[in-house]
Amino acid sequence: MAQLPQHHVSTLILGAGAAGMMAAAHSGAGVLVIDHAKAAGEKIRISGGGRCNFTNIYCDSSAFLSENPHFAKSALSRYGPYDFLDLVNRHRISWHEKTLGQLFCDTSAKEIIAMLRAEMTAVGAELWLETSISSVRQSGDKFCALVEKQGQAREIYADHLIVATGGKSIPKMGATGLAYQIAETFGHRVTDTRPALVPxxxxxxxxxxxxxxxxxxxxxxxxxxxxxxxxxxxxxxxxxxxxxxxxxxxxxxxxxxxxxxxxxxxxxxxxxxxxxxxxxxxxxxxxxxxxxxxxxxxxxxxxxxxxxxxxxxxxxxxxxxxxxxxxxxxxxxxxEGYRTAEVTLGGVATDGLSSKTMQSTHIPNLYFIGEAVDVTGWLGGYNFQWAWASAVAAGAAIRAKRQA
The missing domain is CATH 2.40.30.10 (Translation factors)
Incomplete structure (x- = not known):
């Protein structure tokens, strides 16, 4: 049997949404982000009526639901709303505050996507869109993802794997339960999931x-x-x-x-x-x-x-x-179910993850971030803040390992 084309990277990130792109910008060199969508950050694009409620200035762990109500504290305390707001300001994105501490772009959510893409480009991260994932496994001390891009199957080998494929909400945007399947493949427990922030x-x-x-x-x-x-x-x-x-x-x-x-x-x-x-x-x-x-x-x-x-x-x-x-x-x-739910409640159980790094507690160099994890915030920018904070936690941990 002919060997498939191979691609070797330091860090492979599954999912080019809010958490995936943010993690790519913080994980150091040699990062590849893949997503099956035609464009990155599609949920960002439609969020907040097209203006993206990108954080909430009152965000803390009390606004999140989880089996472990304390799990989100570490990541949120180390990367908070004002940290992300500083990034927004550096990119000269104008914004305004609505009620209850909700921050929105003045013009378009596309500015947040462009900002994240710029941050990825600055560190040399690659982005492969319209790339489907067939399977993910361990191969020695590396992870191997079998993917299909432009009709051709390929194997991607990575030292570190970050799963940022989100939950099941808004399937018309391409949402699936892939993160949960990958988690269970690697022996992680997944809590019951259901639609949340839904009519x-x-x-x-x-x-x-x-x-x-x-x-x-x-x-x-x-x-x-x-x-x-x-x-x-x-x-x-x-x-x-x-x-x-x-x-x-x-x-x-x-x-x-x-x-x-x-x-x-x-x-x-x-x-x-x-x-x-x-x-x-x-x-x-x-x-x-x-x-x-x-x-x-x-x-x-x-x-x-x-x-x-x-x-x-x-x-x-x-x-x-x-x-x-x-x-x-x-x-x-x-x-109304996942069709209109803004997020998925539940997900990869936190008892198998480090609250400081988002790394698996039993499989080194495997990380789960964002909506895929059993951490669900209130409406009003909280879930985006969790995406930013958990992504930075994982990215910083990977960067620190590479520099050690």
Whole structure:
């Protein structure tokens, strides 16, 4: 059998997303990054509405879900939001802060991709796109990846292997479970995975109700399990979305209820009592419509009678109305799944990785970084910061080995 063409590198990185490109820029010389996509950083390109929410200035380990809630502390403490912001500034990318510490590009997410590509070029890293991976194995003290590029099979031999192929979210962008397959091949445990930061769907009756409100946004305090978030909620034709809903989806489990507190900043009992004293001839519907969208109030009135003058409402009745606004309980049937999920919850178990270097604890020179690992952040730039931090941790460890 004819020998396949071989390519030898110091470090092979699987995946040209945020984590993979960042790792390439920090791993020293002799780096090759491969990806099956036609372009690098496709998830970066579509993120943040095309402007990339590239970090969050309030990022710390408390904003991450993992079997080991302490695992992310080491990498995040050594490469934080301001470290990445310094890189952005050096590349003269203009940015702005939105709510809750979220940082976005002023113009385009493509600037972040160009920055990472420039950082890779500066250290001489190669990038092979449209390159599929058939298998990965150990060959002596090296790793061997069988790949196909331009219709030709090749073997790539590397001293170090970084797996940065992400999770299963947004399969139309090429996401697969490859990282988990590779992890299991090398004896690593993979935790249960599921879609996270994803909209909820409901049964047919509830869905028809929400469809009439599709496009309407409200401030809410959304709760699921032990988590709660104060952000916006969006009605869709399929159910509920918006930042508050995406946040609690990471904590929700099938069959559980969610609780919504509508407009938590407004003291509706005080509002209604005040209106009763000052304009008693007004209806509950009219008063609530001063603070909430009329379409929502009309829908709310289908379950809570809002007819009659507010002057005729007792304190007890007003409290009933307010309680319904503060404790709206719903039971989603499911989520929209990986199709629209921003990230994958779970992944390569952290008990098999070094929190300092992201290296396998039983296979030297094997690293897992980014979304592939069982570290999942909140919405708002946290997952990008984990990608940057875990990539730098692995890259710095490899560079230090080569220099030793």
């Amino acid at each position: 909820f769907t409901f049964d047919e009756g509830q869905r028809a109700r929400f469809a009439a409100l599709a496009g309407l946004s409200l401030p809410v305090r959304a709760k699921a399990a032990d988590a709660e978030f104060d952000e916006a909620m969006l009605f869709t034709h399929r159910g509920l979305s918006g930042p508050a809903i995406l946040q609690i989806s990471s904590y929700w489990r099938e069959g559980q209820e969610i609780t919504l507190h509508i407009d938590p900043e407004t003291d509706f009992f005080a509002v209604l009592r005040g209106a009763r004293g000052e304009s008693g001839k007004r209806s509950l519907h009219g008063v609530l419509s001063d603070y909430l969208p009329k379409a929502f109030v009309a829908d709310f009135g289908q379950t809570q009678s809002l007819a009659g003058n507010i002057a005729d409402c007792s304190d007890a009745r007003l409290r009933e109305i307010v309680e319904a606004l503060q404790d709206w309980r719903l039971r989603p049937t499911a989520t």
